Amino acid sequence: MDNISAEEIKTKYRQNHGFAFISAQRVSDEAAHRLADTLIKAEIASKQPLVITRYEQSVIFIYDDFDAPAFFAKAQFFEQAFGIARVVPFMEYVK
Secondary structure, rough: OEEHHHHHHHOOOOOOEEEEEEEEOOOOHHHHHHHHHHHHHOOOOOOOOEEEEOOOEEEEEEEEOEEEHHHHHHHHHHHHOOOOEEEEEHHHHHH
16 A cells, blocks of 8 residues: 555646545555456556545555546446445545
């Protein structure tokens, strides 16, 4: 798990794609890495994220190769069906 500032996210990674996984409970490092692996298996990402970092009550995943439309369509379904977390584009979350 990387430890980078919101400012670095906004400047260094502003051209990248990714998401913030916002949960009421702290997400473990292991669970964050399992989610990254799941995205590869689901063919939403072709490789591991460039960055996985914590920011406030979330974990942020930043990619250089990421199928954002497919991911957000599936994330919205799971969010509505299970209501366990919110998923938003990372640049929308880190303001």
